[in-house]
Amino acid sequence: MAKEKKDISMSVIKRLPRYYRFLGELKKQSIVRISSRELSQRMGLTASQIRQDLNCFGGFGQQGYGYNVDQLRQEIGSILGVGSDFKTILIGCGNLGKAIASHMVFEDRGFKLIGIFDSRADDMKDLRIKGLSVSPMEDLEVYCREAEPSVAVLCIPSDSTAPVVEKLIALGIRNFWNFTHYDISSHHDGVVVENVHLNDSLMTLSYQILNQ
Amino acid sequence: MAKEKKDISMSVIKRLPRYYRFLGELKKQSIVRISSRELSQRMGLTASQIRQDLNCFGGFGQQGYGYNVDQLRQEIGSILGVGSDFKTILIGCGNLGKAIASHMVFEDRGFKLIGIFDSRADDMKDLRIKGLSVSPMEDLEVYCREAEPSVAVLCIPSDSTAPVVEKLIALGIRNFWNFTHYDISSHHDGVVVENVHLNDSLMTLSYQILNQ
DNA sequence: TAGATTGTTAATCGATTAACAATC
DNA sequence: TAGATTGTTAATCGATTAACAATC
Numbered sequence A, B: 001m002a003k004e005k006k007d008i009s010m011s012v013i014k015r016l017p018r019y020y021r022f023l024g025e026l027k028k029q030s031i032v033r034i035s036s037r038e039l040s041q042r043m044g045l046t047a048s049q050i051r052q053d054l055n056c057f058g059g060f061g062q063q064g065y066g067y068n069v070d071q072l073r074q075e076i077g078s079i080l081g082v083g084s085d086f087k088t089i090l091i092g093c094g095n096l097g098k099a100i101a102s103h104m105v106f107e108d109r110g111f112k113l114i115g116i117f118d119s120r121a122d123d124m125k126d127l128r129i130k131g132l133s134v135s136p137m138e139d140l141e142v143y144c145r146e147a148e149p150s151v152a153v154l155c156i157p158s159d160s161t162a163p164v165v166e167k168l169i170a171l172g173i174r175n176f177w178n179f180t181h182y183d184i185s186s187h188h189d190g191v192v193v194e195n196v197h198l199n200d201s202l203m204t205l206s207y208q209i210l211n212q
Numbered sequence C, D: 001t002a003g004a005t006t007g008t009t010a011a012t013c014g015a016t017t018a019a020c021a022a023t024c
Helices: A010-028 A036-043 A047-055 A069-079 A095-103 A137-147 A158-170 A198-210 B010-028 B036-043 B047-055 B069-079 B095-103 B137-147 B158-170 B198-210
Strands: A086-091 A111-117 A151-154 A175-178 A192-195 B086-091 B111-117 B151-154 B175-178 B192-195
Touching: A010 A036, A010 A047, A010 A069, A010 B198, A036 A047, A086 A095, A086 A137, A095 A111, A095 A151, A095 B095, A111 A137, A137 A158, A151 A158, A175 B198, A192 B198, A198 B010, A198 B175, A198 B192, B010 B036, B010 B047, B010 B069, B036 B047, B086 B095, B086 B137, B095 B111, B095 B151, B111 B137, B137 B158, B151 B158
Parallel strands: A086 A111, A086 A151, A151 A175, A175 A192, B086 B111, B086 B151, B151 B175, B175 B192
Antiparallel strands: none
């Protein structure tokens, strides 16, 4: 039933997870159907925008009725690839890496954590995160040839990121969840990068506080 | 010299931290001056956009010369409030909260962490993060009346966030760095919220992998 | 059938890009 | 002065909102 994907704009994509979240809430509250108007009021959007967004992918609604909450949620989930199983490795197991690995429900979102690497793995002999031990960076090459992960989560210091990315790309990894400040996209083409720049976020907050 | 701030769009604001970062890099490389054209090539933007963005705030450049790297960096830093000193408390000291508190260079970005709270503070008697111990949530009210923090960082489970936000707002806190999935803006007006929705980010990555 | 609400087209608004006169 | 590059206005492009015919 889903439409041929044309070229959906990033603005739309970025809104999808939020729809997914709100629909999950509605489902929890045992709400079965919802109109674009009602959803728009809850989410602080226009009904028009919701209908436009959803119609990028197909006619999920029904005239005179609205949308079926659970069905719509599943459709959006499938568009976002919630049911995927991307083999993922974590590079850098310091405070942040540890938190990301143990805190995030990777599996719920289509990512399967299969390996953890850190340059000081020696100091982490006894550490286990989700049953995984921490391997030294030297093992990366052999490991990747065997396990063929497709995604790397980067939680290493920004200034040592460049050569690591170089290596990962050489080993065939094309998808990055990047917590460093290193600007992967401006150095490499044909690579998928989702940045989480916490410092940038903090500075945006700071601006908003000063100019509210 | 800075212009009267009209109403700068969020699109522009969100780009400023990235400018700040690139200018920091250039400074490190002892580059003194840069033209919008050269900067645009390094950052993968158009020169036009850079000039437009910067001119929202004032004429930082000089015709025939370009921009002075260090001066421009400082101007942007000051727009973003890098030199501020917002009193900040952390709510929730689990894996993520711990990582955020110890990993982030709050101070460099205008935020001063002055207190940490967790509902299970009893189990964290010996924990010290940046010299701070973890206080129980019951102490929040008295503490806020005394110390008057203006920013709260939320690293608690999403489903217990609503009442905590309620309380913090009652205690006069209006600015939030929100790592939970709870949608503060849709429940409260006149509040500054900067969201870091890691799950949303992960889902966006997933979409991009499937549709690259 | 009448009422409700979608899917979709048209109108508006905002953001990005192009162009160029001002000026260092 | 001539060359370079900004600041700024105008043109284009894209995203959001409004409107309404289609239809459940």
